[in-house]
Amino acid sequence: MDLFSRSWTALRTAVAELQDEDFSRPSGCAGWLVRDLVCHLVIDAQDVLITLATPAATEPTRDAVTYWEVTGVPPGGDDPLDALTVRLAAAYEEPWLLKFHLDDVGSAAGRAAGLAAPGLRVGTRDEVMTVEDYLTTYVMExxxxxxxxxxxLPDAREVPEEGLARSRQLLEEIAGTAFPASLSDKDALLVGTGRRLPTDEETAGLGRLAARLPFVLG
Structure with missing residues (x-):
C-alpha cells in the first residue's frame, strides 16, 4: 500500500514539474505524445476510484500476477481506445488543464487507496481482487x-528505485523466470516489456528467455 502511494506520488510530481513544451514531445508509448500519456493517467486514476468503490462478495479470481493479460505484440498506437485517448488529450488544449485534472483526480485516488482495507475484495474488469493485489498491479502500471x-525527457524526475525493484519482481513472476542479474531493474523492465530492444550483449545474457520477449502487459 505504501509503495503504491510512493510510486503514484512520484509520477504525479514528475508530471507537475513538466514544462509546457514537454507535453508535445514523444513518450515511451508508441503513437502517444506526453500529453496523451498524461491523459491516460487521468483515466487510470478514475479506474482506481471506481474499483475501490466497487466491493465484491465473492472470492478473488485474480492476484497481482494473474491480473495481467500478456501478449507478445507491442501496441502500435492504433487501437480504438488509444486513439480515443489522443482525442481526449487534444481537447484539453492547455497543458495546465491536464496537470490540474491529474492532480485533482489523482490526489483523490491516492486518498481512497490509503483509506481502503488491504483485504477488502473489489471488482474490476469482471474479476475480483483484494485491494492489496489490485494496488500492487498499479505499482507496475x-x-x-x-x-x-x-x-x-532526460531532466524529468526519475522513477523510484523501490518501484522498479518491485515491478521487476512482478514481471519475473509473470514470466516464470528471473532476468539476468547483469540487467538493472530499469533495463529488465524496458527490455522485458518491449519498450526497447536488447543489445547483442543483453540478448546473449538472456539466453532462452530472449526468444520469449517481449511480455506486453494489458
Missing part, C-alpha cells in the same frame, strides 16, 4: 508509465 513519461 505507475512504474512502467513513469518510464514512458521520462523516455525522451
Amino acid at each position: 505507475w512504474t512502467l508509465h513513469h518510464l514512458d513519461l521520462v523516455a525522451y
Whole structure:
C-alpha cells in the first residue's frame, strides 16, 4: 500500500514539474505524445476510484500476477481506445488543464487507496481482487508509465528505485523466470516489456528467455 502511494506520488510530481513544451514531445508509448500519456493517467486514476468503490462478495479470481493479460505484440498506437485517448488529450488544449485534472483526480485516488482495507475484495474488469493485489498491479502500471513519461525527457524526475525493484519482481513472476542479474531493474523492465530492444550483449545474457520477449502487459 505504501509503495503504491510512493510510486503514484512520484509520477504525479514528475508530471507537475513538466514544462509546457514537454507535453508535445514523444513518450515511451508508441503513437502517444506526453500529453496523451498524461491523459491516460487521468483515466487510470478514475479506474482506481471506481474499483475501490466497487466491493465484491465473492472470492478473488485474480492476484497481482494473474491480473495481467500478456501478449507478445507491442501496441502500435492504433487501437480504438488509444486513439480515443489522443482525442481526449487534444481537447484539453492547455497543458495546465491536464496537470490540474491529474492532480485533482489523482490526489483523490491516492486518498481512497490509503483509506481502503488491504483485504477488502473489489471488482474490476469482471474479476475480483483484494485491494492489496489490485494496488500492487498499479505499482507496475505507475512504474512502467513513469518510464514512458521520462523516455525522451532526460531532466524529468526519475522513477523510484523501490518501484522498479518491485515491478521487476512482478514481471519475473509473470514470466516464470528471473532476468539476468547483469540487467538493472530499469533495463529488465524496458527490455522485458518491449519498450526497447536488447543489445547483442543483453540478448546473449538472456539466453532462452530472449526468444520469449517481449511480455506486453494489458
